[in-house]
Amino acid sequence: MDRSEPTAADVGEFALIDAVTSHFVQGPHVELGPGDDAAIVRITDGRVVASTDLLVEGVHFRRDWSTAVDIGRKAAAQNLVDIVAMGARPTALLVGLAMPPDLPVAWATELADGLSRECALVGASVVGGDLVRGRAITIAVTALGELDGRAPVTRDGACAGDVVAVCGRLGWSAAGLAVLSRGFRSPRVLVDAHRVPTPPYAAGLAAASADVTSMCDVSDGLVADVGHLATASGVHVDLDGAALLPDRELAELAPALGVDPMSWVLGGGEDHALVATFPSDAAVRKAGEGWRTIGRVLAGTAAVTVDGRIPKAGTGHDHFT
Amino acid sequence: MDRSEPTAADVGEFALIDAVTSHFVQGPHVELGPGDDAAIVRITDGRVVASTDLLVEGVHFRRDWSTAVDIGRKAAAQNLVDIVAMGARPTALLVGLAMPPDLPVAWATELADGLSRECALVGASVVGGDLVRGRAITIAVTALGELDGRAPVTRDGACAGDVVAVCGRLGWSAAGLAVLSRGFRSPRVLVDAHRVPTPPYAAGLAAASADVTSMCDVSDGLVADVGHLATASGVHVDLDGAALLPDRELAELAPALGVDPMSWVLGGGEDHALVATFPSDAAVRKAGEGWRTIGRVLAGTAAVTVDGRIPKAGTGHDHFT
Numbered sequence: 001m002d003r004s005e006p007t008a009a010d011v012g013e014f015a016l017i018d019a020v021t022s023h024f025v026q027g028p029h030v031e032l033g034p035g036d037d038a039a040i041v042r043i044t045d046g047r048v049v050a051s052t053d054l055l056v057e058g059v060h061f062r063r064d065w066s067t068a069v070d071i072g073r074k075a076a077a078q079n080l081v082d083i084v085a086m087g088a089r090p091t092a093l094l095v096g097l098a099m100p101p102d103l104p105v106a107w108a109t110e111l112a113d114g115l116s117r118e119c120a121l122v123g124a125s126v127v128g129g130d131l132v133r134g135r136a137i138t139i140a141v142t143a144l145g146e147l148d149g150r151a152p153v154t155r156d157g158a159c160a161g162d163v164v165a166v167c168g169r170l171g172w173s174a175a176g177l178a179v180l181s182r183g184f185r186s187p188r189v190l191v192d193a194h195r196v197p198t199p200p201y202a203a204g205l206a207a208a209s210a211d212v213t214s215m216c217d218v219s220d221g222l223v224a225d226v227g228h229l230a231t232a233s234g235v236h237v238d239l240d241g242a243a244l245l246p247d248r249e250l251a252e253l254a255p256a257l258g259v260d261p262m263s264w265v266l267g268g269g270e271d272h273a274l275v276a277t278f279p280s281d282a283a284v285r286k287a288g289e290g291w292r293t294i295g296r297v298l299a300g301t302a303a304v305t306v307d308g309r310i311p312k313a314g315t316g317h318d319h320f321t
Numbered sequence: 322m323d324r325s326e327p328t329a330a331d332v333g334e335f336a337l338i339d340a341v342t343s344h345f346v347q348g349p350h351v352e353l354g355p356g357d358d359a360a361i362v363r364i365t366d367g368r369v370v371a372s373t374d375l376l377v378e379g380v381h382f383r384r385d386w387s388t389a390v391d392i393g394r395k396a397a398a399q400n401l402v403d404i405v406a407m408g409a410r411p412t413a414l415l416v417g418l419a420m421p422p423d424l425p426v427a428w429a430t431e432l433a434d435g436l437s438r439e440c441a442l443v444g445a446s447v448v449g450g451d452l453v454r455g456r457a458i459t460i461a462v463t464a465l466g467e468l469d470g471r472a473p474v475t476r477d478g479a480c481a482g483d484v485v486a487v488c489g490r491l492g493w494s495a496a497g498l499a500v501l502s503r504g505f506r507s508p509r510v511l512v513d514a515h516r517v518p519t520p521p522y523a524a525g526l527a528a529a530s531a532d533v534t535s536m537c538d539v540s541d542g543l544v545a546d547v548g549h550l551a552t553a554s555g556v557h558v559d560l561d562g563a564a565l566l567p568d569r570e571l572a573e574l575a576p577a578l579g580v581d582p583m584s585w586v587l588g589g590g591e592d593h594a595l596v597a598t599f600p601s602d603a604a605v606r607k608a609g610e611g612w613r614t615i616g617r618v619l620a621g622t623a624a625v626t627v628d629g630r631i632p633k634a635g636t637g638h639d640h641f642t
Contacts, residue, residue: 008641016641031368035553036475037406037537038372038466047352048369050448051359052463054417056455085358096375096461101641127371133640134377140417140461142373145359154357216358232356319454320329320337320422 008108009101017131019105020097023112024126029091032127039127041092041144049145049152051082057137059319065180068107070195072114075139078219080122081199081272083145085217087153087208090124090145090201098134111139122201150208157214158233158277164295165284166275167203169193170222171261174268175250178257190249199272203290207276210287215276221267223311226275226295227304233277236300241307243294266311329429330422338452340426341418344433345447350412353448360448362413362465370466370473372403378458380640386501389428391516393435396460399540401443402520402593404466406538408474408529411445411522413465419455432460443522471529478534479554479598485616486605487596488528489521490514491543492582495589496571499578511570520593524611528597531608536597542588544632547596547616548625554598557621562628564615587632 008016017034026033031040041048053075055061061071076093083090095115099108108131115126124143158164176194185191199217207215214233218225222244230237246254246261254261277297278284284291305311329337338355347354352361362369374396376382382392397414404411416436420429429452436447445464479485497515506512520538528536535554539546543565551558567575567582575582598618599605605612626632 010642012642013639032473032475037403038370038409038464040368040370040407040468040473042367043364043369044367046363046365047361048364048465049359049361050413050415050463050465052415052417052449052461053451054419054453054455054459054461056419056453056459058456059419059454082358086361088359092371094371094373094463096373098375098377098380098459128373130374131640132375132377133380134375134459135379135457136455138375138377138419138455138459138461140373140375140459140463142371142415142461142463143359144369144371144465147361152353152361154353318334319452321333 005104005106007102007104008099011105013131016105016108019109020112023109023116025116027123027125030125030127034128041127043146045147045149047147049083049086049088049147050142051079052140052142053079055139066195068110069114072111073118073196075141076115076118077197077199078272079141079143080118080124080201081217083143084201084204085215085274087150087215088145088147089205090122090143092125092127092144093119094142095126095129096140097129098132098138100135101133153208153212153215155214155216155229155232158229158235158297159213160235160297160299162213162277162279162297163281163284163293164226164237164239164275164277164297165291165293166273167290168200168273169271170273171246171250171264171268173197173270174264175253178259182257187249187253190253193271197270197272200274200290203288204274207287207291211279211283212287213277213279215274218271218273218275219269221269222275223266223304229277230304231302234301236298236303237295238298238308239295239306243292326425326427328423328425329420332426334452337426337429340430341433344430344437346437348444348446351446351448355449362448364467366468366470368468370404370407370409370468371463372400373461373463374400376460387516389431390435393432394439394517396462397436397439398518398520399593400462400464401439401445401522402538404464405522405525406536406595408471408536409466409468410526411443411464411466413446413448414440415463416447416450417461418450419453419459421456422454474529474533474536476535476537476550476553479550479556479618480534481556481618481620483534483598483600483618484602484605484614485547485558485560485596485598485618486612486614487594488524488611489594490592491594492567492571492585492589494518494591495585496574499580503578508570508574511574514592518591518593521595521611524609525595528608528612532600532604533608534598534600536595539592539594539596540590542590543596544587544625550598551625552623555622557619557624558616559619559629560616560627564613
């Protein structure tokens, strides 16, 4: 390590907290930001929407694959999109960071910069957090949001006769991970998609203002996450294979890696696309640009098929087995 | 390991989530609990109070010193008291858990039981979370609360002429840690105080309804945390040594360990006592049972003294240096 680069151990906890929090701009909805026992955020419609995610080094990210800014953006994005998937507008993040004492201060401040940049895309603020010692870098993000008077969009509202639509990329992050795992750094566009997802925040909020009946983000893989909608709603979803053909970037890469690109489309998470059900194709169009129909909701119980058949790909990722 | 005891790897992520969340009773203020992209909690006064803390195995707890139930209670307690220290009533927790695949399922469900039991003391609910793989057990807790129309109690309201008061134990957790660190298991009452803090939740809320001018919980050590009030308020706090004599349990133990028990009283955190300032001794009495005067607020800047002198003990804990 470059001895001229100060570490957490060099500067100590309180200087480190100051360096990190200086990156966090507080929006007008923040009544009290970092520095007290707790933060205070304005919530005007009587309900707060809240979600939390952990990212562990070596499991969810690698420092040799992603910059600290990338990791900060990804940590923020995957939490902000959980709020949007409820039809809510993200307003605040709280961020816990466990880090080894020999980690450069610059890494932590760049992480803060990434968190802050992603928050700026949706008008949210990093309002508080915690900084502790740990062997593996662990980032715990909690996102808060508000519904602005709308009903929440839960997973259990899909009805037989609805159409299924998706907004955002499918399989790009998984393809980028496959590239990095084999020691390559290109195609750059796929590697970048793995490093920093680009969830369709605005399209999610547009759907919430339209006639969406259920919604979630694609974090476990399309088939697994559509399965969550199907299970919660007690319906059968049949996806249309022709509407799910891999994007050109995936189709061109797949032969070189000996992979069926449909496994990325159906089984890859981490792009944080949004998948939702609507009462009609007209309602999908009303939700606006980016939403495209990919299937139908049928009567039945908790099943997902593609063109009527149970897909091989896409049982989803289990963290433990 | 007892091979009959199922691990996270044996049962998989989704069964593990079901086993854990079955411990979480949802209060009437919870509009949507675990199982969707985010939880929804009722907030009636236009502001949500939020705080987050991380606990890392080997840094904040040891499995050979504490049961999973103890660790769950401690993780909840240290976050719930942050909400109370703002003068707010805790309503909800979100809990992220990183754990190795060979961890017994029973450990995770006992942790959930501990979280749930501590929440029950204040009427809060565990409304959501995340479960991921990690080498070290890491527990990330975010607490939410509401002010019920009261003004928040921040750290910056102490004025010259105020009195300083404390509620709760001082130094017990530090003494218990000293006992455990030397390989002993008794005095049991001190070891238990380290394993599970007993923050004075009700007294904190009583102070918020009285005339408290500033408040925080004692997590870094009394002198360090009073220092946070002094710095934020721009005042000098002089503590009264005679009001801070170690409890009998500490005084009896200290000679055996060759420790000055005042170092536990002034420097020990993790009991999560509450320290606050009030306009008068009468206001301290009005805050109710448990609050006792320990010092005075003087004009000056960001200084803490004991009987007029800078204390040796109690510069507080730095996670990194």
